[in-house]
Amino acid sequence: MRACVIRAAKDLCIQSWAEPELTTGEVRLDFAWGGICGSDLHYFQHGRVANSILREPMILGHEFSGYIREVGPGVVGLRPGMAVAVNPSRPCGRCDQCVAGLTHLCRNMRFMGSAAHFPHTHGGFCERPVVLAAQCIPLPEGVDLALAALSEPYAVALHAVALAQIPAGASVLVTGAGTIGSLVAVAARQAGAGRVIVTDIAEPALRRVHDVTGAETHLVGDAEASRAAETAIGEVDVVLEASGVGAALDMAIRCIRPRGRIVQVGFLPPETKLSLAGLLIREATLIGAYRFLGEFDEAVRQITTGVVDLAPFVTARFGMDQAEDAFAAAADRTRNVKVLLSFEG
Ligand SMILES: [Zn+2]
Ligand SMILES: [Zn+2]
DSSP, rough: EEEEEEEEEEEEEEEEOOOOOOOEOOOOOOEEEEEEHHHHHHHHHHHHTTEEESSSEEESSEEEEEEEEEOOOTTOSSOOOOOEEEOOOOOOOOOHHHTOOOOOTTOOOOOOOSSSSSSBBBBSSSOOOOGGGGGEEEOTTTHHHHTTTTTHHHOOOOHHHHTTTOOOTTTEEEESHHHHHHHHHHHHHHHHHHHOOOOOEEHHHHHHHHHHHOOEETTOOHHHHHHHHHHTTTTEEEEEEEEOOHHHHHHHHHHHEEEEEEEOOOOOOOOOOOOOOOHHHHOOEEOOOOOSSTTHHHHHHHTTSSSSSOOGGGGEEOOOOOOOOHHHHOOOOOOSSSSEEOOOO
């Protein structure tokens, strides 16, 4: 089969890949749609994501959907032809975190398309990915599998919003209008937020979030935005920091009300310098949000039942043989939010 393989920074290719035999509990899929995530982009641009460094060729991708092609021994409830969204998490099920039910914080997590372990855990961007039956969430008939591929990033957003514990009608600041920030704004609305404010450095991204969620948006660096930020000091109930920029977290700390809650969902680079005095004098809580737990199933439910319409965030689609163009498009934040790939196009 063909697979989208990253070998080193800037060395991405579509190459043939051997298909493994199915073992107990596994299924083989026909790939439908896959979304390019920031981490895929990082492997492409830098050959690494934080401490996960590429040391061998790896199939990319952890946001994808497909059709069941073949079921392995012991699989019940899934039949060939069924459409599924795939949860890319493969927790060990045995460590203390797994036993406590916090499988997303598994100490031995094998997350698809990740170089955190060696050998690496291959992703799903191949014609016929093999996954565990337990990773498959069956989709209702007639569902758009392209949108189902957004289940993973939307699950990340739902998880961050769950940790934010947004009181009904609360004012919520979302810093960053990339995929996660945009989806966080959608999820915050679902969770009953009142005023939602989104900031970013890219105007088109802000316009899109505004159109979908009705959020108030501010372009960072703009004089009017600076004035708005001044009036927001100490006034925002909840902040979700989705940009991974130190200055945004600084702003979050300035804007948070006393005893407010800040959720960090964007990855901050290790060299980030912060002043935490504001956190202290307002007794604010700063909490990290990482991946998702039961929110994956909830994301699939909301997407497939039309509770949310994420279609406006799908800004480009490419065939897998144009993968390199697709990655370039995904890196262009002024034009794109989510870029999707398929083997059909
Ligand atoms: Zn992702
Ligand atoms: Zn575990």
